[in-house]
Amino acid sequence: MGELAAEKHAKYILTVEKKKDDIESVLMEHLRINGAYWGLTTLDILGKLAAVDQETIISWVMSCQHESGGFGGNEGHDPHLLYTLSAIQILALFNKIDALDAEKVSTYISTLQNEDGSFSGDKWGEIDTRFSYVAICSLALLKQLDKINVEKAVKYIISCKNLDGGFGCTPGAESHAGQIFCCIGALAITGCLHYVDKDLLGWWLCERQVKSGGLNGRPEKLPDVCYSWWVLSSLIMIDRVHWIDKQKLVDFILDCQDKENGGISDRPDDAVDVFHTYFGVAGLSLLEYPGLKAIDPAYALPVDVIDRIFLH
Numbered sequence: 001m002g003e004l005a006a007e008k009h010a011k012y013i014l015t016v017e018k019k020k021d022d023i024e025s026v027l028m029e030h031l032r033i034n035g036a037y038w039g040l041t042t043l044d045i046l047g048k049l050a051a052v053d054q055e056t057i058i059s060w061v062m063s064c065q066h067e068s069g070g071f072g073g074n075e076g077h078d079p080h081l082l083y084t085l086s087a088i089q090i091l092a093l094f095n096k097i098d099a100l101d102a103e104k105v106s107t108y109i110s111t112l113q114n115e116d117g118s119f120s121g122d123k124w125g126e127i128d129t130r131f132s133y134v135a136i137c138s139l140a141l142l143k144q145l146d147k148i149n150v151e152k153a154v155k156y157i158i159s160c161k162n163l164d165g166g167f168g169c170t171p172g173a174e175s176h177a178g179q180i181f182c183c184i185g186a187l188a189i190t191g192c193l194h195y196v197d198k199d200l201l202g203w204w205l206c207e208r209q210v211k212s213g214g215l216n217g218r219p220e221k222l223p224d225v226c227y228s229w230w231v232l233s234s235l236i237m238i239d240r241v242h243w244i245d246k247q248k249l250v251d252f253i254l255d256c257q258d259k260e261n262g263g264i265s266d267r268p269d270d271a272v273d274v275f276h277t278y279f280g281v282a283g284l285s286l287l288e289y290p291g292l293k294a295i296d297p298a299y300a301l302p303v304d305v306i307d308r309i310f311l312h
């Protein structure tokens, strides 16, 4: 509890970024570009992004680009929408989106939109509302939303709305906090939040808070720090964040820190990792924890980065 061990978390991220051959790094090498986005955005929120060698990172990110225009999770890996968004987000952090051929990347993304407006994650065709969000967020950052059929993309997302006000990965699939974030984020970016029943969804979301103050992803599940992002950012986007106890959530996240070695875990006393360190720090940023840079709930990037892209 108590306070955020910011210096320790920055040091933890910087050491993990360097490690390549330990078991965790090898297991995660297929999504290394996701890990880089989580780590670098955490550093930026902590005001420590200057601690990394941006030229080295930018050239590594560009080396993950496939000839199709999409990005793989590491050098030489097949492209996927999930990794393409992480690449764009990393370049945005360093104000280097212009290192990209926006036309080529947005053509890759637009070829993954299906007739019904949904998106496949890659050429193998898996459809999930996660991919709708990743496609729309990527194209918005590239200012290339006109490359897809936004009306059909929005219509497909709305077709995944459930009677409980939530959203699942496909029409009729069970509501889950991760998919709700993706659908609400996509609707926020496209200016279509008026299709959402904010009171019904707000109720489902605020019911995710358990007595420890943490948030879970579905009814009866254990709380998990990463839901501090999926649920909280959704509540903020639909203006219902006052329906949860923010201080109790802050205390839950602070309770999940390893204050000795740095890092944040999914719940108290579990092993820390980069993923939960990012979502913990990003969650505290959404809760306006002192000393942290503000993060945009829809784009999952610092507000000053978003302002630089859209307001310059």
Ligand SMILES: COc1ccc(S(=O)(=O)N2Cc3cc(C#N)ccc3N(Cc3cncn3C)C[C@H]2Cc2ccccc2)cc1
Pocket: 031, 034, 224, 226, 266, 273, 274, 275, 276
């Ligand atoms: C430790 O076992 C795992 C299990 C799965 C994965 S994963 O499929 O690559 N992935 C990313 C992820 C990264 C880390 C880290 N470092 C840790 C966990 C975690 N999960 C699993 C998780 C998180 N909360 C509870 N659970 C069970 C989410 C998952 C899916 C996801 C990917 C990208 C963006 C959002 C979500 C990685 C490790």
Ligand SMILES: [Zn+2]
Pocket: 224, 225, 226, 227, 266, 276
């Ligand atoms: Zn988690």
